[in-house]
Amino acid sequence: MTDEIEPLSLNVPEPGCRPGDTPDFSDFEIPRAGAVPRPPVDADPDSIRDMAFSIVRVLNKEGEAVGDWAGALSTDELREGLRHMVTLRTFDARMQTAQRQGKTSFYMQHLGEEAVSCAFARALEDGDMNFPTYRQAGLLVASGYPMLTMMNQIYSNAHDPLHGRQLPIMYSSKEHGFFSISGNLGTQFVQSVGWAMASAISGDTKIATGWIGDGSTAESDFHAAMVFASTYKAPVVLNIVNNQWAISTFQGIARGGVGTFAARGHGFGIASLRVDGNDYLAVHAVAKWAAERARRGFGPTLIEHVTYRAGGHSTSDDPSAYRSRREAAAWPLGDPIERLKQHLITSGNGRRTATPRPSGDPGFGDFCAETGRGRRHPGRWRCAQPARHVRGCL
Amino acid sequence: MTMIEAIREAHDVAMAADDKVVVYGEDVGFFGGVFRCTAGLQEKYGKSRCFDAPINESGIVGTAIGMAAYGLKPVIEIQFADYVYPAYDQIVSEAARLRHRSNGDFTCPIVIRMPTGGGIFGGQTHSQSPEALFTHVSGLKVVMPSNPADAKGLLLASIADPDPVIFLEPKRLYNGPFDGHHDKPLVSWKKHPLGDVPDGSDAVPLGKAKIRREGADLTILAYGTMVYVAEAAVAETGIDAEVIDLRSLMPLDLETIVASVQKTGRCVIVHEATRTCGFGAELMSLVQESCFYHLEAPIIRVTGWDTPYPHAQEWEYFPGPARLGEALNKVMED
Numbered sequence: 001m002t003d004e005i006e007p008l009s010l011n012v013p014e015p016g017c018r019p020g021d022t023p024d025f026s027d028f029e030i031p032r033a034g035a036v037p038r039p040p041v042d043a044d045p046d047s048i049r050d051m052a053f054s055i056v057r058v059l060n061k062e063g064e065a066v067g068d069w070a071g072a073l074s075t076d077e078l079r080e081g082l083r084h085m086v087t088l089r090t091f092d093a094r095m096q097t098a099q100r101q102g103k104t105s106f107y108m109q110h111l112g113e114e115a116v117s118c119a120f121a122r123a124l125e126d127g128d129m130n131f132p133t134y135r136q137a138g139l140l141v142a143s144g145y146p147m148l149t150m151m152n153q154i155y156s157n158a159h160d161p162l163h164g165r166q167l168p169i170m171y172s173s174k175e176h177g178f179f180s181i182s183g184n185l186g187t188q189f190v191q192s193v194g195w196a197m198a199s200a201i202s203g204d205t206k207i208a209t210g211w212i213g214d215g216s217t218a219e220s221d222f223h224a225a226m227v228f229a230s231t232y233k234a235p236v237v238l239n240i241v242n243n244q245w246a247i248s249t250f251q252g253i254a255r256g257g258v259g260t261f262a263a264r265g266h267g268f269g270i271a272s273l274r275v276d277g278n279d280y281l282a283v284h285a286v287a288k289w290a291a292e293r294a295r296r297g298f299g300p301t302l303i304e305h306v307t308y309r310a311g312g313h314s315t316s317d318d319p320s321a322y323r324s325r326r327e328a329a330a331w332p333l334g335d336p337i338e339r340l341k342q343h344l345i346t347s348g349n350g351r352r353t354a355t356p357r358p359s360g361d362p363g364f365g366d367f368c369a370e371t372g373r374g375r376r377h378p379g380r381w382r383c384a385q386p387a388r389h390v391r392g393c394l
Numbered sequence: 395m396t397m398i399e400a401i402r403e404a405h406d407v408a409m410a411a412d413d414k415v416v417v418y419g420e421d422v423g424f425f426g427g428v429f430r431c432t433a434g435l436q437e438k439y440g441k442s443r444c445f446d447a448p449i450n451e452s453g454i455v456g457t458a459i460g461m462a463a464y465g466l467k468p469v470i471e472i473q474f475a476d477y478v479y480p481a482y483d484q485i486v487s488e489a490a491r492l493r494h495r496s497n498g499d500f501t502c503p504i505v506i507r508m509p510t511g512g513g514i515f516g517g518q519t520h521s522q523s524p525e526a527l528f529t530h531v532s533g534l535k536v537v538m539p540s541n542p543a544d545a546k547g548l549l550l551a552s553i554a555d556p557d558p559v560i561f562l563e564p565k566r567l568y569n570g571p572f573d574g575h576h577d578k579p580l581v582s583w584k585k586h587p588l589g590d591v592p593d594g595s596d597a598v599p600l601g602k603a604k605i606r607r608e609g610a611d612l613t614i615l616a617y618g619t620m621v622y623v624a625e626a627a628v629a630e631t632g633i634d635a636e637v638i639d640l641r642s643l644m645p646l647d648l649e650t651i652v653a654s655v656q657k658t659g660r661c662v663i664v665h666e667a668t669r670t671c672g673f674g675a676e677l678m679s680l681v682q683e684s685c686f687y688h689l690e691a692p693i694i695r696v697t698g699w700d701t702p703y704p705h706a707q708e709w710e711y712f713p714g715p716a717r718l719g720e721a722l723n724k725v726m727e728d
Contacts, residue, residue, distance in 0.1 A: 224453030
């Protein structure tokens with residue numbers, strides 16, 4: 001350091017990889033599956049601070065479920081989980097196509113993030129309320145919401161339950177614990193805390209979940225939600241879906257110099273942890289832990305789901321303009337569907353006859369006939385070509 | 395009783411009748427609010443039904459929307475209307491639209507109370523009148539009482555309403571009617587007939603204006619503190635004006651307004667808020683659309699100036715009886 005003071009310059013973070021670059025995730029530390037212990041549900045947030053810097057993972061490279069967080073779901077439940085994720089991916093592919101055909105104005109797919117909402121939904125009980133963003137339709141799919149009704153909403157047709165008042169995919173279903181999606185960012189996060197406070201005020205045992213993306217954690221409402229959740233010890237599970245990209249803005253613009261998004265919870269004394277968002281078993285196990293913690297009055301949990309948005313932000317977006325086309329394939333946490341499929345095969349439960357078959361879609365069986373491929377390339381990310389997974393059923 | 399006591403009583407009546415009514419805001423719990431409108435409620439109804447909130451208006455409104463979605467009826471206080479702007483997104487994009495966007499699947503029965511208006515040397519951050527920022531938003535009701543009896547009745551109606559209501563309390567009127575003559579001693583509500591607040595739970599319906607003075611020559615449209623300024627100006631000019639207290643800006647009692655202007659043929663509108671795009675502009679349009687062939691003179695607005703609310707020059711800014719009186723005379727001469 002010299003005595004002379006240099007002119008200041010502005011720090012604008014940049015992602016490691018732009019179009020044309022070779023994706024490099026070597027800085028991304030991924031703990032071994034099973035490495036993070038499962039604390040008791042009444043754990044003091046201070047005693048689990050390290051969980052905000054690690055990642056809860058259950059499925060290892062071989063597809064085995066290992067560690068404290070494994071074993072929460074039966075084989076039938078896992079098969080059903082796979083069916084939910086495949087259903088969502090298939091539905092997405094069809095609706096994406098429908099938008100390109102001019103049948104609807106807009107669509108947002110979940111490609112690569114299916115495990116987050118599909119697995120989380122299984123940890124909740126009837127009467128709980130989700131305050132989702134636009135990329136958690138798995139909460140509906142996994143809770144039995146009719147796909148036809150989703151399509152009616154997307155098409156804004158005469159059977160649309162919202163009477164054409166909302167943008168496609170901005171669903172609302174009180175009956176299915178799915179709060180009306182706003183479309184504005186972050187507003188629902190603090191509303192979920194209010195719903196949870198109301199449950200506590202009323203002496204109820206229901207819980208709320210709030211959802212927000214990595215980019216929207218920068219909104220003031222994120223801070224508001226954390227303050228209110230912390231102060232009133234609200235029975236709420238607050239989820240950050242870190243899918244690395246907020247339209248064209250990489251997560252470092254919202255995260256700044258902080259180590260992880262989950263670590264933001266520390267300043268509020270909120271139990272905070274990260275989970276492998278592409279690991280169905282891990283997402284479910286962590287959701288179950290946080291939901292029980294909330295329901296038993298031990299307070300809120302902040303969960304960062306580490307995942308990757310393999311598709312565009314919406315049908316109005318072309319990611320090749322701002323990130324490498326090869327980045328999705330290089331994403332080190334793989335594809336949630338491939339990983340669960342591999343697990344079912346590895347554990348001896350993924351036979352050809354055990355095909356996840358979405359109701360009303362008899363052509364879907366081919367998907368699981370491909371299971372051998374997953375074994376040859378266990379960690380391989382193949383979502384860059386979404387149609388390949390689902391082509392057989394279209 | 396004072397307007398503060400009347401507002402407190404409305405809370406009390408509503409909380410006693412329905413345990414879904416919860417009350418919170420900054421300093422609202424133990425202390426009972428900086429203007430004491432919620433004093434005693436925490437002691438009476440417990441900390442889970444009346445409590446202090448963090449200083450985060452967006453959070454206060456945002457959590458209230460969540461509570462309403464659960465099935466509660468939150469009545470929340472924004473400490474000053476001037477502090478509401480951080481919550482504007484939650485009010486405009488969320489509370490106001492929830493019923494519409496979900497096609498009735500979710501609703502938002504919340505009351506957002508806030509002290510409003512000037513006349514207390516509050517400077518730019520404790521004097522604003524932002525009513526037009528809310529009347530402009532589809533899905534909101536906007537109410538402003540001018541006396542204790544109306545404050546209680548309108549607040550009870552607002553709490554009973556199934557949709558969000560912005561409840562603006564003219565803070566200059568909290569302890570007594572104010573005619574704009576700031577150098578005169580304060581008159582207490584105890585000596586005013588409208589300080590005699592009825593017992594019980596009778597509501598004053600939203601959307602009904604009150605004719606405060608009948609007159610034949612001119613109609614003055616006023617609300618909040620300006621009702622007393624109007625009465626003072628009428629007394630000082632001797633003009634036989636009809637003074638209408640709108641009480642509720644949205645829904646608006648257009649019927650009463652139109653009947654009056656068609657009778658008098660002249661109209662002056664007065665409000666504290668800034669002039670351009672103020673609620674007076676909307677009133678002017680409505681009166682013109684409905685009463686054009688009855689008008690004997692152009693409609694005039696008397697308003698705050700298009701500047702931030704000043705501190706030292708408060709009485710040059712505040713539309714007092716002198717400025718309003720000039721306008722009344724001008725309209726009569728035209």
